[in-house]
Amino acid sequence: MTASAGSATPDRPTAENPWPVRTVARKIAEWIHRLGPVWVEGQITQISARPGTRTAFLTLRDPSADVSMSVTCGMNMLRSMDPPLQEGASVVVHAKPDFYLGRGTLSLRAKEIRSVGIGELLARIERLRKLLQAEGLFAAERKRALPFLPRGVGLITGRASAAERDVLSNAQSRWPAVRFTVINTAVQGAQAVPQILTALSKLDADPDIQVIVLARGGGSVEDLLPFSDEALCRAVASAGTPVVSAIGHEPDAPLLDYVADLRCSTPTDASKRIVPDVAQETARVRELRDRARRALRGWVDSQRRTLEQIRSRPVLADPYAPIERRREEVTARVERARRAALGILATEQSTLASARARLAALGPSATLERGYSVVQYRTATGELAVLRSVDEVAHGSDLRIRVGDGVVHATVDDVTAAAARSHGPTAEEAHDE
Structure with missing residues (x-):
């Protein structure tokens, strides 16, 4: 049975004695109010400040995850900020968690809002760079070589951006048969890192993709912040497919450049590094064929000269002469053997005749x-x-x-x-x- 408004609330609700909604909301509010003020860092994705109102509503988003919270602050606080607060800005908010009983929603009541300056952003990036370098994510030995002619290329870039046009047009002009899988994402702001992570995971799981290119044109330090995000850097480092970083221009160096398997100064440079130039390769093949033909001809000429030298030797110039000499030697040896045999035979015949005469003289016939x-x-x-x-x-x-x-x-x-x-x-x- 549901407890009435005037009855006492049980310490622990049961199916027979449940808590009313207001009790649950009140207890949640009590727990939240005990937290006290906290410092929160995030990125402003929405500002709602209607004229004539005393309260402004902000949406504070985590740049590395799909998590956001509502923040309320006085209009005077918002107007007093210099420079004025804009969407996409990184801020640190000192606020107290507040639970609104009527709607059951959680928000942060801001007491102070500080913009994160360029110096602070650069200092954080530098600390993260040292951390990733100490972990070996920048080591040259872990970087993989790109395939000579990839079966498929994944491209992560902004929709209808100049970087996309540069990569596609230059790569296709170099190798018309190259096949691209393009995923358009946000390349700045709060949505950039989550969308890039999703696209990277999808392309990395595709067996036909052998190279992944992250491309973006130039911009300010704040615009390029997503490409120095720790979560994105670690995802690129753990990817099974080689990743090419083509972010900004030559002076720009987000942390992604150090983690990627290949760093390109511009998107145009990336298109030249991921596929070979068909004209250059054709010329190289033609040159190698010419070199091989010359080498073969040189080898044949050398072997022909060697054969001529061998043929000019006496033994090959008159091959029957050694045989004739050997025949004469054999004939001479046969004649010597015949004479020696006849001499031996004459001697033995003489000896036999003498023995016969002696035998006849001593025999009964005589x-x-x-x-x-x-x-x-x-x-x-x-x-x-x-x-x-x-x-x-x-x-x-x-x-x-x-x-x-x-x-x-x-x-x-x-x-x-x-x-x-x-x-x-x-x-x-x-x-x-």
Whole structure:
């Protein structure tokens, strides 16, 4: 049951005893009022100061996030600021949080508004530069080289800006086939950083984009502040796609120039760095082809001269001469070998004839020619045997008598044994032998 207006409010609401809206609003207001005054830094995106009113309404936005708050201040405070407060200006506000019960809205009641001067902005940028440099975000070794001919180029720039025209026209005149994906964003003011971060994330996730270009024309320090924003610098440093910074003119140097993989002095310079010049590349190819042709011709001429020198050598001028010399050498060696073999053969023949003569002189034929004979008889088995004793034959035995010039066959008529002798055979017996 809902508590009535006059009843006591429970310490903790429940489904049975909920708090009314006014109680919740009052408790929120109590908590907010306990905060006390705070110093807040941001960028003015809207000023509403109607004539005849005593209160001005401002919108204070965080330059690095999509967060804003309403600020109220007296018209006298707004008029007394020198220079006058304008939209896009960076300010530091001393204000007290205020919760309006009637509408349930939170706002800041400004007690003091200070414009952030150029000196302060530059000092903050310098402190941030030292911080990022100490973290290694400016190191040359982490910067990536751009592809020679990117498949696709992402361009983040202002809508219908001169920077967009410079990049597109110059790049397409250098390489007509280049393909751009253009995302137009705010390039100054409170909306610049969130929109650039969104565009950078989208292009970095596209696999067809191999280079991302952030381009903007020149401007004041305040205009170029988004490109020195810490969140943007860290996003560029962590991007997986190489990023080219083409912000302002040559003297301008936002922190993005130090973090990007390539810094270009102007958007026109960026168009010359991201794609090659087709005319220059064609001329370079033609020059390389000419150099290759000259080098090949030089090599062929050198090899031809080498071949001529080799052909002029005696061994190639008359290739049959060495063969003829070798043939003559072989013929001479064959003749020497033939003569040596004939000499050896003659010597061996002479030696053989001498041995044959000695053998003939010592052999049985020579003895038989001197008058001796060999008497043979047939044994009981029918074989011929040399007769050595009268006891080996009997009357009527057939004999075979071999003399120097033939064979005589005879028959034994008588067998007479010789008497014993001590002085050798008689002359007649020796003649018979």
